[in-house]
Amino acid sequence: xxxxxxxxxxxxxxxxxxxxxxxxxxxxxxxxxxxxxxxxxxxxxxxxxxxxxxxxxxxxxxxxxxxxxxxxxxxxxxxxxxxxxxxxxxxxxxxxxxxxxxxxxxxxxxxxxxxxxxxxxxxxxxxxxxxxxxxxxxxxxxxxxxxxxxxxxxxxxxxxxxxxxxxxxxxxxxxxxxxxxxxxxx
Amino acid sequence: xxxxxxxxxxxxxxxxxxxxxxxxxxxxxxxxxxxxxxxxxxxxxxxxxxxxxxxxxxxxxxxxxxxxxxxxxxxxxxxxxxxxxxxxxxxxxxx
Numbered sequence: 001x002x003x004x005x006x007x008x009x010x011x012x013x014x015x016x017x018x019x020x021x022x023x024x025x026x027x028x029x030x031x032x033x034x035x036x037x038x039x040x041x042x043x044x045x046x047x048x049x050x051x052x053x054x055x056x057x058x059x060x061x062x063x064x065x066x067x068x069x070x071x072x073x074x075x076x077x078x079x080x081x082x083x084x085x086x087x088x089x090x091x092x093x094x095x096x097x098x099x100x101x102x103x104x105x106x107x108x109x110x111x112x113x114x115x116x117x118x119x120x121x122x123x124x125x126x127x128x129x130x131x132x133x134x135x136x137x138x139x140x141x142x143x144x145x146x147x148x149x150x151x152x153x154x155x156x157x158x159x160x161x162x163x164x165x166x167x168x169x170x171x172x173x174x175x176x177x178x179x180x181x182x183x184x185x186x
Numbered sequence: 187x188x189x190x191x192x193x194x195x196x197x198x199x200x201x202x203x204x205x206x207x208x209x210x211x212x213x214x215x216x217x218x219x220x221x222x223x224x225x226x227x228x229x230x231x232x233x234x235x236x237x238x239x240x241x242x243x244x245x246x247x248x249x250x251x252x253x254x255x256x257x258x259x260x261x262x263x264x265x266x267x268x269x270x271x272x273x274x275x276x277x278x279x280x281x
Contacts, residue, residue, distance in 0.1 A: 061193050061194065062194060074249065074250075075249040075251055076193065076249065076251055076271070131197075131198050131200075133195075143248075144247070144248050144249055145201070145248065146201060
């Protein structure tokens with residue numbers, strides 16, 4: 001038998017946590033992800049299946065919604081579904097079963113890495129990182145943007161809680177960008 | 187330069203990449219009698235207007251949608267931004 005040790009996107013055995021000023025940046029490895037793209041003419045059907053799955057209306061443009069399983073808007077007729085990895089390792093199968101032939105589902109779990117920012121004055125950090133209009137980012141907002149030339153999703157969970165998704169292969173660069181901005185802004 | 191994305195609102199032009207003339211949407215029928223001639227014109231013959239120009243832009247650092255941007259090549263003024271799929275469907279494309 002192989003004796004493999006699970007490591008996080010940043011290469012540690014435990015998720016990395018950095019605190020600067022009043023803001024904490026935490027690496028969040030335990031997330032299952034799947035993308036959903038409605039097939040041509042099947043948007044309404046896909047949105048209805050998605051709503052049932054996340055127990056909330058399918059998120060509109062630039063929004064996220066859900067409960068244990070949640071989803072955020074990724075593009076026209078496209079969403080990313082997220083859930084705790086421990087209980088939803090087979091999320092993509094679950095989403096495909098829920099949406100049937102109306103959508104194409106792709107497993108995304110290890111394609112992305114997530115960093116959560118918690119604390120006051122997160123906008124001060126984010127305005128150094130991305131070009132999003134942060135005054136318009138209220139709880140429930142989700143937007144794709146570029147952070148240091150890395151395509152990322154930024155989700156506002158609460159005024160003092162944001163999540164950033166970036167490509168796992170650029171986890172180190174993204175983490176460096178975030179922590180540098182935190183040191184600069186706070 | 188700011189591009190007013192039809193879904194997401196004003197976004198900086200640096201989030202987008204430029205492809206070219208929006209006439210690229212009108213891909214000829216490859217099974218037509220005059221396909222070779224039509225593809226020659228599709229591939230090589232372009233208008234180069236000094237004024238209003240429809241062009242394809244890709245929102246690479248955003249929602250990854252293709253847009254048709256109507257831009258004045260003399261003033262850089264953008265008068266209209268539409269989703270390319272809406273433009274294509276309005277021109278009778280099924281996909």
